[in-house]
Amino acid sequence: MASSLEAFKAIVGAPGVRGKKVSAMSKDGSTAFIRSIISTEQESKEAFYVLDLGAVEALFDKWNRNLPMVQPFYAVKCNPNPAFLGALAALGSSFDCASKVEIESVLSLGVSPDRIIFANPCKAESHIKYAASVGVNLTTFDSKEELDKIKKWHPKCALLIRVKGPDDGSARCPLGAKFGALPEEVAPLLQAAQALRLTVTGVSFHIGSGAMQFIAYREAIAAAKLAFETAARLGMPEMHVLNIGGGFTAGSQFDEAASTVKAALQDYFPNEPGVITMAEPGRFSAESAFTLATNVIGKRVRGDIREYWINDGIYGSMNCILFDHATITCMPLAGSSNGCDPTCKAARSYDSTVFGPTCDALDTVLKGYRLPELDVDDWLVFPNMGAYTAAAGSNFNGFNTSGILTYLAYSN
Numbered sequence: 001m002a003s004s005l006e007a008f009k010a011i012v013g014a015p016g017v018r019g020k021k022v023s024a025m026s027k028d029g030s031t032a033f034i035r036s037i038i039s040t041e042q043e044s045k046e047a048f049y050v051l052d053l054g055a056v057e058a059l060f061d062k063w064n065r066n067l068p069m070v071q072p073f074y075a076v077k078c079n080p081n082p083a084f085l086g087a088l089a090a091l092g093s094s095f096d097c098a099s100k101v102e103i104e105s106v107l108s109l110g111v112s113p114d115r116i117i118f119a120n121p122c123k124a125e126s127h128i129k130y131a132a133s134v135g136v137n138l139t140t141f142d143s144k145e146e147l148d149k150i151k152k153w154h155p156k157c158a159l160l161i162r163v164k165g166p167d168d169g170s171a172r173c174p175l176g177a178k179f180g181a182l183p184e185e186v187a188p189l190l191q192a193a194q195a196l197r198l199t200v201t202g203v204s205f206h207i208g209s210g211a212m213q214f215i216a217y218r219e220a221i222a223a224a225k226l227a228f229e230t231a232a233r234l235g236m237p238e239m240h241v242l243n244i245g246g247g248f249t250a251g252s253q254f255d256e257a258a259s260t261v262k263a264a265l266q267d268y269f270p271n272e273p274g275v276i277t278m279a280e281p282g283r284f285s286a287e288s289a290f291t292l293a294t295n296v297i298g299k300r301v302r303g304d305i306r307e308y309w310i311n312d313g314i315y316g317s318m319n320c321i322l323f324d325h326a327t328i329t330c331m332p333l334a335g336s337s338n339g340c341d342p343t344c345k346a347a348r349s350y351d352s353t354v355f356g357p358t359c360d361a362l363d364t365v366l367k368g369y370r371l372p373e374l375d376v377d378d379w380l381v382f383p384n385m386g387a388y389t390a391a392a393g394s395n396f397n398g399f400n401t402s403g404i405l406t407y408l409a410y411s412n
Contacts, residue, residue, distance in 0.1 A: 072280075313399075
């Protein structure tokens with residue numbers, strides 16, 4: 001985007017956003033914005049999300065400034081909110097889809113199929129046939145059996161061999177146990193693709209979601225280089241795509257990860273300007289753009305412990321605690337009980353337990369967390385709730401995660 005103004009116009013006019021109310025919000029004004037929603041639009045006191053489209057733009061710009069040589073293909077599984085996807089599409093992002101439904105959702109936003117990679121190494125045949133029918137012509141594989149399916153249902157599809165990197169980078173969610181060809185499997189798989197007359201255009205890897213040790217990117221890029229050399233030795237057409245996967249976070253660690261990637265690309269692919277490098281960021285793009293507001297629906301005092309029930313929990317958005325190994329935080333909004341000091345900065349705090357709304361004791365969101373004295377109808381606000389939250393929630397006990405509303409804002 002040439003300017004922030006042009007980016008803003010593109011985002012508010014994007015499919016998924018166009019026609020919806022987008023409120024202006026100062027960069028540090030999320031608390032005031034949430035309070036305004038509560039007072040004017042939340043008579044039923046249901047939980048809700050705030051999506052900051054300005055943060056989406058800032059993160060996309062941060063990616064392009066730090067890794068300009070790497071085209072982002074946002075991992076839709078992380079958060080498939082239509083307004084969020086539409087904003088990313090308007091900014092120029094491409095997309096990593098893992099299923100027919102994800103491909104359909106991206107195509108419905110007007111994204112061309114050449115901006116989609118079907119990045120699931122093991123796909124149902126019906127999904128492969130669908131990809132072929134809509135022109136999604138790039139996918140990944142790591143087994144002979146997958147090649148057989150692709151040969152039968154989508155023989156013109158370009159392929160990336162997914163290799164297992166040497167290490168999962170102490171990732172929050174490792175992936176190597178499920179996906180990726182071992183070093184000794186690379187040559188046989190490339191030969192199998194040759195025999196089936198399928199086109200392998202490059203190499204893919206993923207060091208794991210929420211990586212912590214970024215040397216893993218370097219080791220995986222080195223492994224990818226070996227796969228490139230193996231293909232050349234077998235006399236295959238020259239490969240020209242390198243997919244470095246995901247694992248990125250948007251915090252201070254991103255600079256270190258980006259620096260490691262840039263150095264490794266320079267060391268292992270220094271004189272290959274024809275190589276297209278792509279990545280599959282999910283958490284990087286989504287996590288900090290979403291804030292969740294929940295209503296306190298119940299309270300119990302036991303000695304010095306305060307116990308609260310809120311109307312979202314482990315079976316809903318906070319499933320990230322179990323499945324994504326997330327550590328979440330919250331802040332109080334005590335508009336009901338403490339209107340003069342709604343953020344309770346001057347209030348005494350207590351060891352507190354926060355439960356979700358279901359009838360399962362597993363549905364415990366926080367324990368031993370310091371909170372001020374709150375009352376029923378006060379609120380707890382959770383920042384950084386965009387990654388693997390609503391996307392993986394359920395309808396258990398009749399609490400419908402997919403029914404949680406999202407309000408759109410645009411911070412300066």
